[in-house]
Amino acid sequence: MCLALPAEVISLDLARQAAVVALGPVRKEISIALLDEVAIGDFVLVHVGYALHRLSPEEAERTLSMMRAAGDCPEAELAGESAA
Amino acid sequence: MKYVDEFRARDLAEGLAGAIRREAAPGRSYNIMEFCGGHTHAIFRYGVQDLMPSNVHYIHGPGCPVCVLPIGRIDNALELAERHKVILCTYGDMMRVPASGRRSLLKAKADGADVHMIYSTQDALRIAAENPTRQVVLFAIGFETTTPPTAIALKAAADRGLTNFSVFCNHVLTPAAIKEIVESPEVRDSARVAIDAFLGPSHVSSVIGSAPYEPFAKVYRRPVVIAGFEPLDVMQATLMAIRQLNDGRHEVENQYVRVVTREGNRKAQGVVDEVFELRPSFAWRGLGEVADSALRIRAEFAAFDAERRFEISPSTAREPKSCECPSILRGAKKPTDCKLFGNGCTPDNPIGSCMVSSEGACAAYWTYGRFRQPASGSEAAA
Numbered sequence: 004m005c006l007a008l009p010a011e012v013i014s015l016d017l018a019r020q021a022a023v024v025a026l027g028p029v030r031k032e033i034s035i036a037l038l039d040e041v042a043i044g045d046f047v048l049v050h051v052g053y054a055l056h057r058l059s060p061e062e063a064e065r066t067l068s069m070m071r072a073a074g075d076c077p078e079a080e081l082a083g084e085s086a087a
Numbered sequence: 088m089k090y091v092d093e094f095r096a097r098d099l100a101e102g103l104a105g106a107i108r109r110e111a112a113p114g115r116s117y118n119i120m121e122f123c124g125g126h127t128h129a130i131f132r133y134g135v136q137d138l139m140p141s142n143v144h145y146i147h148g149p150g151c152p153v154c155v156l157p158i159g160r161i162d163n164a165l166e167l168a169e170r171h172k173v174i175l176c177t178y179g180d181m182m183r184v185p186a187s188g189r190r191s192l193l194k195a196k197a198d199g200a201d202v203h204m205i206y207s208t209q210d211a212l213r214i215a216a217e218n219p220t221r222q223v224v225l226f227a228i229g230f231e232t233t234t235p236p237t238a239i240a241l242k243a244a245a246d247r248g249l250t251n252f253s254v255f256c257n258h259v260l261t262p263a264a265i266k267e268i269v270e271s272p273e274v275r276d277s278a279r280v281a282i283d284a285f286l287g288p289s290h291v292s293s294v295i296g297s298a299p300y301e302p303f304a305k306v307y308r309r310p311v312v313i314a315g316f317e318p319l320d321v322m323q324a325t326l327m328a329i330r331q332l333n334d335g336r337h338e339v340e341n342q343y344v345r346v347v348t349r350e351g352n353r354k355a356q357g358v359v360d361e362v363f364e365l366r367p368s369f370a371w372r373g374l375g376e377v378a379d380s381a382l383r384i385r386a387e388f389a390a391f392d393a394e395r396r397f398e399i400s401p402s403t404a405r406e407p408k409s410c411e412c413p414s415i416l417r418g419a420k421k422p423t424d425c426k427l428f429g430n431g432c433t434p435d436n437p438i439g440s441c442m443v444s445s446e447g448a449c450a451a452y453w454t455y456g457r458f459r460q461p462a463s464g465s466e467a468a469a
Contacts, residue, residue: 005125005150005229005289038352046088060088066345067094070102
């Protein structure tokens with residue numbers, strides 16, 4: 004129910020507080036009434052037809068590098084078999 | 088960066104699984120409640136539990152709005168559609184949830200009631216504008232994620248002077264439910280359910296921020312790690328919770344930093360505050376009456392409140408006999424502990440609410456885990 008999908012904003016209609024987002028080949032008009040600012044090219048979380056939040060590309064990269072760092076452990080071989 | 092596949096990468100999952108195995112101390116167990124159904128779904132769909140060492144356990148929480156809505160409120164929605172002859176607009180998740188006497192909105196629709204499945208609250212506004220001679224009611228359910236879209240629609244109806252649109256409000260609040268679980272006798276005494284840490288909601292937190300969990304972590308001395316819904320998010324948040332438990336810390340940490348901030352979405356919070364106020368008490372399936380755990384429409388928007396506009400009978404609905412959904416929602420039992428699981432109750436033919444939504448613990452077990460999970464006492468139904 005709280006599922007929300009990251010989708011790219013490809014056009015804006017600020018007068019109607021609407022945007023068209025692309026999710027792969029799918030195009031969907033959504034409401035941007037809950038966002039303060041949004042630009043074409045932003046990724047937004049779409050939930051029941053509304054953009055809830057903009058995604059931060061910098062934070063996403065930082066999260067991925069922390070995930071990589073967690074797995075980069077010199078004692079990894081001590082942990083036994085690798086995950087299947 | 089598409090924000091999906093990157094967070095499902097196998098090599099990173101292997102690295103995180105290795106880190107969890109290294110850091111989970113063999114002498115203790117780590118019982119982590121994932122509050123959200125979205126997390127439950129991810130854990131089962133991607134086999135996250137199978138990547139954990141045997142002392143790291145996930146306990147499924149009540150974070151599935153479809154599952155926690157009591158039967159009586161669905162009976163009320165049926166009454167609106169059938170007795171008051173309104174056009175009832177509902178999200179698809181609610182269509183198949185069993186009400187009293189195994190009725191459902193889907194069956195009511197088949198019998199001729201005007202039940203419309205909508206994608207967005209904007210659809211409900213459009214239906215009201217297209218049918219000026221009919222009363223249109225939005226069956227509004229969900230946690231803080233789904234509440235702002237309801238508030239926007241209600242305000243738009245007021246601005247446009249729509250006299251045939253109202254909202255049957257069932258919006259509920261996450262922090263109150265987490266608090267209720269920790270204070271339940273089963274958890275408080277740790278007699279039956281041990282919960283060491285929580286994975287906090289993803290998208291609810293995008294709206295309310297991480298700050299509302301801070302008093303909870305402090306008072307109940309349990310770590311809360313806000314986690315995204317992708318499998319790598321769940322794994323990284325699990326590692327963060329394990330580290331907190333190892334260090335003896337109980338803080339609110341945010342793994343889902345690409346979306347969640349401490350203050351959340353202020354604009355969404357503002358529109359919700361404008362339209363809704365706290366309900367003194369609301370009944371949850373599995374938790375019973377919980378104080379200050381839900382919202383109702385403010386008096387200034389009374390004209391758009393279906394509960395004021397229509398006479399709705401108080402419900403005396405009872406849970407289906409033998410259905411363990413209430414205990415499953417509290418984390419006190421597993422789906423496979425229920426006699427009905429796979430034995431009359433399946434996603435195709437749900438008896439309890441946890442089998443309806445794909446985020447329900449029973450549906451997740453049935454779809455992804457029933458051949459893997461030995462039931463306590465008997466083999467899981469095939």
